[in-house]
Amino acid sequence: xxxxxxxxxxxxxxxxxxxxxxxxxxxxxxxxxxxxxxxxxxxxxxxxxxxxxxxxxxxxxxxxxxxxxxxxxxxxxxxxxxxxxxxxxxxxxxxxxxxxxxxxxxxxxxxxxxxxxxxxxxxxxxxxxxxxxxxxxxxxxxxxxxxxxxxxxxxxxxxxxxxxxxxxxxxxxxxxxxxxxxxxxxxxxxxxxxxxxxxxxxxxxxxxxxxxxxxxxxxxxxxxxxxxxxxxxxxxxxxxxxxxxxxxxxxxxxxxxxxxxxxxxxxxxxxxxxxxxxxxxxxxxxxxxxxxxxxxxxxxxxxxxxxxxxxxxxxxxxxxxxxxxxxxxxxxxxxxxxxxxxxxxxxxxxxxxxxxxxxxxxxxxxxxxxxxxxxxxxxxxxxxxxxxxxxxxxxxxxxxxxxxxxxxxxxxxxxxxxxxxxxxxxxxxxxxxxxxxxxxxxxxxxxxxxxxxxxxxxxxxxxxxxxxxxxxxxx
Numbered sequence: 001x002x003x004x005x006x007x008x009x010x011x012x013x014x015x016x017x018x019x020x021x022x023x024x025x026x027x028x029x030x031x032x033x034x035x036x037x038x039x040x041x042x043x044x045x046x047x048x049x050x051x052x053x054x055x056x057x058x059x060x061x062x063x064x065x066x067x068x069x070x071x072x073x074x075x076x077x078x079x080x081x082x083x084x085x086x087x088x089x090x091x092x093x094x095x096x097x098x099x100x101x102x103x104x105x106x107x108x109x110x111x112x113x114x115x116x117x118x119x120x121x122x123x124x125x126x127x128x129x130x131x132x133x134x135x136x137x138x139x140x141x142x143x144x145x146x147x148x149x150x151x152x153x154x155x156x157x158x159x160x161x162x163x164x165x166x167x168x169x170x171x172x173x174x175x176x177x178x179x180x181x182x183x184x185x186x187x188x189x190x191x192x193x194x195x196x197x198x199x200x201x202x203x204x205x206x207x208x209x210x211x212x213x214x215x216x217x218x219x220x221x222x223x224x225x226x227x228x229x230x231x232x233x234x235x236x237x238x239x240x241x242x243x244x245x246x247x248x249x250x251x252x253x254x255x256x257x258x259x260x261x262x263x264x265x266x267x268x269x270x271x272x273x274x275x276x277x278x279x280x281x282x283x284x285x286x287x288x289x290x291x292x293x294x295x296x297x298x299x300x301x302x303x304x305x306x307x308x309x310x311x312x313x314x315x316x317x318x319x320x321x322x323x324x325x326x327x328x329x330x331x332x333x334x335x336x337x338x339x340x341x342x343x344x345x346x347x348x349x350x351x352x353x354x355x356x357x358x359x360x361x362x363x364x365x366x367x368x369x370x371x372x373x374x375x376x377x378x379x380x381x382x383x384x385x386x387x388x389x390x391x392x393x394x395x396x397x398x399x400x401x402x403x404x405x406x407x408x409x410x411x412x413x414x415x416x417x418x419x420x421x422x423x424x425x426x427x428x429x430x431x432x433x434x435x436x437x438x439x440x441x442x443x444x445x446x447x448x449x450x451x452x453x454x455x456x457x458x459x460x461x462x463x464x465x466x467x468x469x470x471x472x473x474x475x
Contacts, residue, residue, distance in 0.1 A: 013170040020171035023180045025107045028084040031183070033301050036315055037308040038083075042076050044341045045348060047372040050075070052352075055364045070101035074355070075348050075369075077104035078153075082344070083175050083308055085112060086156035087127070087135045088351060091149050092359055102355040105150065109141040114158040114173055127152040128354055133160055151358065153351045179303045186300055189291035196287035207275055208282045309340030338371065345369035 027034050050067045052059050059067070074090070081088040081104055089110065093103040117134045127134045128151065135152050139145070156175055163177040164170050169184075171177040275281070298316070305312040352367035387397060 016170040020180050037310045048370040051368045053366045074102045082155040088153040089137045100359045112137050133158040182300050186296045193289045206282045207279045341371040
């Protein structure tokens with residue numbers, strides 16, 4: 001009994017793994033959220049192109065163009081394989097001119113699994129510097145290469161039969177094995193909602209039978225409304241009430257009267273549905289799906305962003321409630337995002353060196369990738385945060401000011417300095433000319449007022465003196 005249960009469970013796991021493989025390929029090649037995360041990672045890591053030096057000297061223009069033409073698509077596929085399989089299965093191909101270049105195996109042409117590293121010297125090794133566990137790839141489609149021609153670069157350390165023995169759903173080994181089940185539930189919920197919408201938007205006639213008397217379980221009873229009961233005689237019709245002629249029912253004359261009302265009066269051609277007797281039209285029940293598709297979609301998108309290392313603010317649509325703490329998240333998300341992209345660039349440099357060594361059998365090439373952080377700015381406070389963390393240097397801030405003000409601030413500063421110098425020179429000339437000129441006899445308004453006050457004071461004193469002389473006794 002237990003052996004039969006084990007075999008049944010093993011069969012279920014095999015079916016789950018086969019289904020998970022198809023879901024994984026669908027995710028990596030067609031799902032919009034995953035493709036957007038891959039595009040962001042590719043844009044950041046490959047924004048400055050592929051830089052290569054051979055023997056510490058820059059490469060020629062022809063080889064640089066060849067790198068951009070053949071090797072750049074290889075690096076884009078490497079980023080996708082990092083998060084799809086946890087490794088990069090690649091081989092060496094030739095273009096029309098006979099030049100060798102690396103190429104990642106496309107989805108759907110191979111199977112993969114994890115196994116302990118073989119110590120047999122006769123066995124071929126696909127992975128470079130394997131550990132205790134190694135990835136193994138086997139071609140499933142007829143191609144011009146063999147399994148021994150496939151090289152594997154390890155991005156994520158392999159685990160032995162972890163996702164394959166999942167209690168919820170067995171999946172193939174992949175960094176995205178956790179989101180495969182969520183993606184399956186999300187797609188099924190969307191399909192059920194589409195079915196419900198199709199039911200709710202399709203016109204249907206639903207009738208209910210309401211007899212005025214208790215229904216007898218008599219197979220000879222008829223639900224048709226006969227105009228004359230003489231048309232219905234079970235003994236003459238072999239106990240089958242349905243063989244009575246259509247003209248015997250009231251619906252024949254009733255439908256004819258309804259059609260006659262529309263004929264020649266309206267261009268509308270009515271569709272008439274005659275109900276049996278004691279029947280009424282009931283309201284159509286509306287189907288309401290119970291799944292919260294918005295929650296499932298948001299969770300799926302957050303999980304995908306976390307796996308790829310992309311801040312969810314770059315993928316998810318922000319609402320006003322979530323935009324309040326944008327400044328605080330910019331500081332943390334910016335550092336984490338830059339660190340994640342720097343790790344991707346390091347892996348790209350390593351796989352580029354491995355591919356160059358296997359193709360040209362040389363170790364004199366050094367590849368470098370410069371990540372460009374992608375930070376979203378919504379407020380002036382975001383610029384301040386970026387300035388505080390060192391992303392925006394003082395020189396860059398000056399250039400931003402020049403760009404926003406529409407004029408070069410350096411030229412404006414020079415003009416202001418020249419104006420100040422001219423004003424200083426003019427003031428010095430005015431001071432020198434004032435010293436060289438003789439004292440002027442002209443009086444300003446303040447001087448005139450003081451002089452007038454003195455004259456008035458002097459006249460009053462003179463008048464008092466004259467009076468004192470006339471009357472020395474003070475009379």
